[in-house]
Structures are given as structure tokens and as C-alpha cells.
Amino acid sequence: MILTAKFNGREADYLKFGTGSKPLVILPGLSLPNVLRSAQAIESAYSVFTKEYTVYLFDRIKFPPDNYTLTEMAEDTAQSIKSAGIENACLFGVSQGGMLALLVAARHPELVAKLVAGSTAARSSDGLYRVIHRWVKLAEEKNIPDLAGDIAQKVFSPSTLKTAQDFIVAFNSDVTAEEVEKFAVLAKACLDFDFRVELKKITCPVLIIGCEGDAVMSDSRSSPAIADEIGTADLYMFDSRYGHAVYDEAPGYKKMLLDFFSR
Numbered sequence: 001m002i003l004t005a006k007f008n009g010r011e012a013d014y015l016k017f018g019t020g021s022k023p024l025v026i027l028p029g030l031s032l033p034n035v036l037r038s039a040q041a042i043e044s045a046y047s048v049f050t051k052e053y054t055v056y057l058f059d060r061i062k063f064p065p066d067n068y069t070l071t072e073m074a075e076d077t078a079q080s081i082k083s084a085g086i087e088n089a090c091l092f093g094v095s096q097g098g099m100l101a102l103l104v105a106a107r108h109p110e111l112v113a114k115l116v117a118g119s120t121a122a123r124s125s126d127g128l129y130r131v132i133h134r135w136v137k138l139a140e141e142k143n144i145p146d147l148a149g150d151i152a153q154k155v156f157s158p159s160t161l162k163t164a165q166d167f168i169v170a171f172n173s174d175v176t177a178e179e180v181e182k183f184a185v186l187a188k189a190c191l192d193f194d195f196r197v198e199l200k201k202i203t204c205p206v207l208i209i210g211c212e213g214d215a216v217m218s219d220s221r222s223s224p225a226i227a228d229e230i231g232t233a234d235l236y237m238f239d240s241r242y243g244h245a246v247y248d249e250a251p252g253y254k255k256m257l258l259d260f261f262s263r
Contacts, residue, residue: 001015001016001017002014002015002016002036002039003015003016003084005058005079005080005081005083005084006083007076007079007080007082007083008079010061010062010063010076010079011061011062012058012059012060012061012062012076012077012080013036013059013062014056014057014058014059014080014084015036015039015042015043015055015056015057016054016055016056016084017043017046017050017054017055018046018049018050018051018053018054018055019050019051019054020049020050020051020052020053020054021052021054022052022053022054022089022090022261023053023054023056023086023087023088023089023090024046024049024053024054024055024056024089024090024091024092024261025056025057025058025081025086025089025090025091025092026042026046026055026056026057026058026092026093026097027057027058027077027091027092027093027094027097027098027100027101027104028057028059028093028094028095028097029094029095029096029097029098029119030095030096030135030183030186030187030190031183032139032147032148032151032172032175032179032180032183033171033172033174033175033179034059034179035057035059036057036059042057043055045248045254046254048254048255048258049254049257049258052262053090053261056081056084056086056089058077058080058081060073060076060077060182060186061076061080063182064182064185064186065185066185067188068185068186068188068189069189069193070096070099070100070103070189070190070193070195071103071195073100073186073189074099074100074103074104074107075107077100077104078104078107078108078111081104081108081111082111086111087110087111088110088111088112088113089111089112089113090113090114090115090116090261091104091105091111091112091113091114091115091116092115092116092117092118092257093115093116093117093118093120094117094118094119094120094247095118095119095120095216095244096120096186096189096190097120098117098118098119098120099117099120099121099122099190099193099195101115101116101117101120102115102117102120102122102195102198102199102202102226103195103198105202105204105206106195106198106199106201106202107198107201109201109202109203109204112204113204114204114205114206114207114260114261114263115202115204115205115206115207116206116207116208116209116257116260116261117206117207117208117209117226118208118209118210118246118247118253119209119210119211119214119216119217119223119244119245119246119247120217120222120223120226121217121219121222121223121225121226122194122195122196122198122199122222122225122226122229123193123194123195123196124190124191124192124193124194125217125218125219125222126218127217127218127219128190128216128217128218128219128222129191129192130218131154131215131216131218132187132188132190132191133191134150135147135150135151135183135187136184136187136188136191138150139180139181139183139184139187140184142177142180144172144173144175144180145173147172147180148169148170148172148173149169151172152165152168152169152172153215154215154216154243154244155215155216155243155244155245156168156243156244156245156249157213157241157242157243157245157246157249158243159241160243160245160249196225196229199226199229199230200229200230200231202230202233205232205234205260205263206227206230206232206233206234207233207234207235207236207256207260208223208224208226208227208230208233208234208235208236209223209235209236209237209238209246209247209253209256210222210223210224210235210236210237210238211223211237211238211239211240211242211243211244211246212237212238212239212240213238213239213240213241213242213243213244213246214243214244214246215243215244216244217244220237223235223237224237234260236256238250
């Protein structure tokens with residue numbers, strides 16, 4: 001079921017499924033087509049959670065302003081979660097969604113019981129800047145074929161691309177002008193950021209998951225660095241067989257989440 005959170009004159013759609021008594025909030029990464037287009041696939045991917053949890057996946061606000069920052073995005077995300085009547089949730093964010101999850105946990109501890117942040121960073125790096133800058137440039141030029149191809153190459157491992165590249169590129173190519181504009185605005189927020197000072201404010205149990213083969217973060221130290229800054233976080237690194245989208249590629253990933261949240 002797709003619902004709409006309304007707050008402060010803004011709106012954000014979210015997907016809700018499952019029948020469990022515990023809330024699980026998922027914050028996805030950047031997506032060229034609207035992530036909620038994949039609602040059925042998302043429900044299938046997270047079906048292991050649906051008996052114990054009610055699952056909520058939040059999209060970004062519908063019309064993000066120019067020069068939208070990660071901290072503003074995180075505040076809007078927190079307001080979306082509050083408007084849905086959620087508190088004390090298990091929170092899982094990946095990529096840009098992982099950045100937002102870290103900020104929400106730091107600034108709104110009442111919303112988060114446990115946190116998992118995957119394939120993410122707490123500050124920009126030269127490698128991440130190069131990847132995002134290219135995506136922004138291609139999006140602003142409306143060069144969808146090259147943008148879709150580059151997203152596929154950077155996000156997925158070679159083994160995944162070998163079997164699914166045509167489908168992945170086609171999925172990312174089927175976008176509207178509005179979706180491309182929104183992608184560019186959201187991506188720009190990842191060009192220059194550093195919220196490491198916020199990480200010390202996080203008090204809930206945290207698991208950071210990274211991947212040695214992550215070509216988006218372009219720095220295998222980004223996940224360990226987050227864990228080090230928090231100080232009490234658990235850390236798990238997948239090897240280079242997987243890519244940035246290890247959360248979809250690694251067969252044991254969802255079980256790792258379930259085990260951590262069930263402790």
C-alpha cells in the first residue's frame with residue numbers, strides 16, 4: 001500500500017506492507033526512476049520481515065528545492081516518519097538513504113531503536129565526488145542512455161551485470177523528465193558533505209555494512225570510518241565479489257539485518 005506523508009506544506013510517498021507489531025523503516029538510496037515503481041519487488045525482497053514487522057519504505061519529498069542538503073533531507077525524512085505515527089523503529093538505510101538514516105538517528109533518537117547503515121559514507125570523498133558529479137552532469141544534460149549505463153556499471157558487480165545488465169539499463173532508461181530533474185537535485189546533495197561530528201550523538205545499537213567492491217563510494221574505508229566515529233557500532237565488510245548494491249546482491253544480507261534487529 002502506497003500512502004502519503006504530509007507535513008510543513010510538503011509531501012512524501014511511502015510504501016507500507018507487513019503485519020508485524022514492530023516497525024521497520026527503510027530509506028533507499030538514489031534512484032533514477034521513482035523507487036516506488038518497484039513496490040512489488042521491494043515487498044518480495046523483504047518478505048522475510050513481514051510476519052514480525054510492519055515495513056515502511058520512504059521516498060524523498062515530491063518536489064525537493066534547489067540546493068537541497070543532506071541535513072534538510074534528513075529532517076524531512078524524520079518528519080515523514082513522525083507523520084506516519086512511527087517511533088522507536090528499526091531503521092535501515094543504504095547509500096544516500098544510509099546517510100539520512102545516520103542523521104535521523106543522531107538528531108531524532110526517539111524515532112530509532114536500532115540502526116543499520118549500508119554502502120554509505122559520513123563525508124564526501126574524491127572518488128564519490130567523481131561518480132556523483134558525472135551523474136549530475138548527465139542528468140542535467142538529459143543524457144539518459146549514458147546515465148543509465150553509468151549507474152548500472154557503478155552500482156552493480158560484474159557478475160550481476162553479466163546476467164542482468166540489459167534489464168537494469170532498460171529499467172533506469174524508462175524515466176520521466178520530472179524524475180530526471182529530481183534525481184539531479186538529490187544527487188547534488190552528495191557532492192559536498194561532512195557530518196562526522198553528528199555520529200557521536202547516536203546512542204542506539206548500530207550495524208555498519210560495507211563492501212570492498214563498492215565503486216560508488218570508491219573508498220573501502222568509508223564504512224569502517226563511520227564505525228570508528230560512532231565508537232560502539234558493529235561493522236561487517238563484504239568482499240569484492242559484490243558491488244555498491246550488495247544489499248540486493250549478497251544472499252545473506254537480509255538475514256544479517258533480521259538477526260541484528262532481533263537481538
